[in-house]
Amino acid sequence: MRRIRIGIVGVGNIGLAHLEAVRRLGYAEVSAVAVRDAGRAAALCELYGIPRYYTDHRELLADPGIDAIHDCTPNREHFSINRDALRAGKPVISEKPLTVDSVQSGELVELADRTGLVTAVNFVNRHYTAVQHLKGMIENGELGEIRTVHGEFLQDWLLEETDFDWRVRSEIGGPSRAMADIGSHWLDLAAFLTGRRVREICADTAVFLPFRIEPDPSGASGGRRVPVDTEDYGAALLRFEGGIRGAFTISQVSPGRKFGLTIQVDCSAASARWCQDAPDRLWIGRREKPNEDLVLRPELLNLRSRSVHPYTGKAERWPDAQKNMIDSFYRSILEGAEPVHADFRAGHEIVRVVEAAMESGRRGGWVPVS
Template identity: 40%
Template sequence: MQRMGMGLVGPGFVAAHHVDAVRRLGFVDVVALAGSSDASARKKADAWGVPKAYGRYQDLVADRDVQVVHVTTPNFLHDPVIRAALGARKHVVSDKPLAVSSAEARGLWQAAKDAGVVHAVTFNYRGNPLVQQARDMIAKGELGPVHYVHGQYLQDWLLEPTDYSWRLEPDKGGQSSALGDIGSHWCDLAEYVVGARIQSVLSDLTTVISTRMKPESTAEAFATAGTQTRREVAITSEDLASVLLRFDNGARGA
């Protein structure tokens, strides 16, 4: 199989898992990283054994050794980074959610289609063996028709008022937090297993912790609170979402 060069934009928490996963494939070389500065990118590149480091994603996209771009930036940067990669006819693997609005997502899908490249979003739960078995059993009709789909996605991350993430900030993570960030995983999983598309929704979005203590300096996802200085900020994005669903095969869900 022909070897492929991979470049990654946004070397934060989840990026390490992308690098590890593609290296396990055996035919992909991680050749470049792009971060928020030359120094931060170089630091991560040295730590992960990546030869090239860029402080601008545009330079990574222009690198001829990069054939596929993995995008693991905060959500609001997905659109410009992905559009740049597609404009250069590079394959794209984006972390979820793909975009911060349906209009952005449709635009990226059309741009990828026009570019004629491989494009994917990392809904990684699809690869779980139990998920694969459930999907196969339903597709073969072994369980009969699906009438109702029920599930939940619970996390204790962000459980305390001292827990904080850029995902809570609408200008970075998008207007939706719980539903857009981890709910997107659940919705994709439901569609994938059932083999039907969600057609309509009725949601109740709630902000349980309306005030949080934001650290003065940034930290990667799931980092410990530490002893750094914090300030009180108001939270408007939801941390609890309840959703009723209708699928295009007539099934209901919640």
């Protein structure tokens, strides 16, 4: 396999996670980054041994020594950077959400179809071994016919008025925060496991902290109190294709919850539950026999999950799923492998569901996903 040369646009918190995951893949290397602050870019290159940097993403896209792009910028920038990457003939992996509205995401899907380039959206949770194993169980008919899917994604990192991040500002993060930021992860899992699209949604959203303290850019103590219009909380009922029903709750103001992602699929023969807090386990519930708490040792894995299990006999965590996701993207580019990851079309579907959820939250009642 030839080496693949990567350019990363935006190297903040999630950009560094991408960088570290790439470095774990022996056939990939980060060849350049695009960061607006030249001083920070130079420091990153020195620290991580990256050959070059740019302060404009368009210069990075014009670099013939770059084979694929990682877009790790804030939400409002995703559309233009993803579009520019495809126009430049570069396969691209975008952070989620793909865009801040479905008009933009639909345009990216059309552009990806025209160019034939490989695309991806970083919905990392479908790349855990246990989630892949559960998908295999569903495909093999081991659980029966899917009837319902439900769960939650709870965090506490924006609990206080003094908790601030660019995501709370709609002019940067987009009109939705909790739904688009973490609800999108849960919705992708539900779509992946069921293999069905959401047809209708009935949602409720709430802003519990209409004002937050934005830190002083200089680093001085204090800050200014600014209005916030992005939601802290959301809950929704779902109607999927094929009659499947669903429900989920998301919150970024739930004390004690850090990354509380849980999903349960209830089928005609058994239920299965996966929690991100214990990512190498699956709970299987049955009516006529004892329930099972599966710890997924290599000898228990099905064909689908065996290919992504990181290390024999070792526990798996978030960085492993991130690596698996990026590996799927690269192998689709280099080998034409069938993608496990979500592509731009899948990302577009999630944008549409989030958009419908926010509309339902505003006006009440069921809203079609169209």
